[in-house]
Amino acid sequence: xxxxxxxxxxxxxxxxxxxxxxxxxxxxxxxxxxxxxxxxxxxxxxxxxxxxxxxxxxxxxxxxxxxxxxxxxxxxxxxxxxxxxxxxxxxxxxxxxxxxxxxxxxxxxxxxxxxxxxxxxxxxxxxxxxxxxxxxxxxxxxxxxxxxxxxxxxxxxxxxxxxxxxxxxxxxxxxxxxxxxxxxxxxxxxxxxxxxxxxxxxxxxxxxxxxxxxxxxxxxxxxxxxxxxxxxxxxxxxxxxxxxxxxxxxxxxxxxxxxxxxxxxxxxxxxxxxxxxxxxxxxxxxxxxxxxxxxxxxxxxxxxxxxxxxxxxxxxxxxxxxxxxxxxxxxxxxxxxxxxxxxxxxx
Numbered sequence: 001x002x003x004x005x006x007x008x009x010x011x012x013x014x015x016x017x018x019x020x021x022x023x024x025x026x027x028x029x030x031x032x033x034x035x036x037x038x039x040x041x042x043x044x045x046x047x048x049x050x051x052x053x054x055x056x057x058x059x060x061x062x063x064x065x066x067x068x069x070x071x072x073x074x075x076x077x078x079x080x081x082x083x084x085x086x087x088x089x090x091x092x093x094x095x096x097x098x099x100x101x102x103x104x105x106x107x108x109x110x111x112x113x114x115x116x117x118x119x120x121x122x123x124x125x126x127x128x129x130x131x132x133x134x135x136x137x138x139x140x141x142x143x144x145x146x147x148x149x150x151x152x153x154x155x156x157x158x159x160x161x162x163x164x165x166x167x168x169x170x171x172x173x174x175x176x177x178x179x180x181x182x183x184x185x186x187x188x189x190x191x192x193x194x195x196x197x198x199x200x201x202x203x204x205x206x207x208x209x210x211x212x213x214x215x216x217x218x219x220x221x222x223x224x225x226x227x228x229x230x231x232x233x234x235x236x237x238x239x240x241x242x243x244x245x246x247x248x249x250x251x252x253x254x255x256x257x258x259x260x261x262x263x264x265x266x267x268x269x270x271x272x273x274x275x276x277x278x279x280x281x282x283x284x285x286x287x288x289x290x291x292x293x294x295x296x297x298x299x300x301x302x303x304x305x306x307x308x309x310x311x312x313x314x315x316x317x318x319x320x321x322x323x324x325x326x327x328x329x330x331x332x333x334x335x336x337x338x339x340x341x342x343x344x345x346x347x
Contacts, residue, residue: 014184014195016164024185025053027178033186034059034090036083036109037097038069041122044152045096047072048159048191059086087112092182094120100311102126103133110138116175118142118182124204127172129304143173144183146190147203155191164193172200208298213291220327223248227332237335245332246339 001012031054035046038060049056050073058074059081060066066080074080087093087109097105103126113119119141121127126135127143137143148155148167155165169187171179187195198206211217223244230240255264265273297303310316327333340346 011196014169014187016188016194019184019188019195021052021188024188027181027185028054028092028189031055031091031182032057032089033092033094034086035094035096036060036086036105037095037101038065039096039098039101041096041148041152041155043068043072044148044154044156044159045094045122045190046074047156049186049189051159052189052191054189057081057086057089059083059090084108084112090117092118092120092186094122094186095126096122098311099123099125099133099307100316102135103308103312106133106135113138113141115140116142118144118176118179120183120186121145121200122147123207124170124200124202125208125304127200128204129301129308132301132305132308137173139173140175141173142171142175142179142182144179144186145170145172145200145203146183146187146192146195147198147207148190148192158193159191164191167192167195168198168203169195170198170200170203204304205295205298208303209291209295212294212298212303218287218290224330224332231331237331238339241332241335241339245336250343 002015002018003010004013033049033054033056035042035049035056036059038046038058042058042060046056046058057079058069060069061083069080070076081089083105093109093113095102095109106126115138119137121143122145124145124147126133127137130136146167146169148165150165158165167187167190169183171183174180176182184195227240227244230243231237235243252264252268255267265276268276294303313319
């Protein structure tokens, strides 16, 4: 473990130098890793593990996703099986199904877990709120987690570029005495940049807060509010979009991603600096109560229940697609399509 100073707070993290890929291979040399589900996280984690030399199989139901797995090189009857077959063969069962799918598949999956197996998640949802999901694991297995801080697509893309996506990790249940070693080996095997410790409860709570907050919900709310105000005051779609979204994503985000917000501020005009420093306080004060309300809702289990209830509706997919279409058809994101086409690399 490496001790790192995060803004004055000392935190232990695991890097590739601390836990090498060779060590990970040694730890998992006798394991059969069964990746259950080939949706959001499944492709990236399974392909990275395979490319890193681990013994990996995939379990997926027949359909379009099964065909995608074949296109990615998984061979039916050899490395690609039904969910039940893969779970039966695996000594480490990586449950990478959606939260809704975990609930429906869990009774079947549980039947194939044998003493000494490891049950792996990349999200703490099903275990943290198992009074609602019904996902209560047997006592004679390890229950572990590695949660990449990004999509499976990003995990795979960064792996192919020789980089890594940071991940959190946790041990919920250590039956074999090898749970932590298994967890870290899998974290390195899937291509994590560095690994930081959490718990299932903390991961689930922070993840749901982040998705609803700055990562997805809040950013859309902020962008649409500014775009609307500019349009309502006579600015054209192109001007409103460029000042709201395009400059943020194409110019400023790469700067603060590279060296921090202060560095980005320092590389902007003095007028922009003054305005940012003056207005970050009012925005903070307006937004923090909303984030506090959101966090309390997540921690109390309300957001988990909303998700469970919504995902359980037979027409959920139809309703979801309708909501996403409305977002897509909004003027701001239709403007985005035109702006993207006008970027120099597309001409």
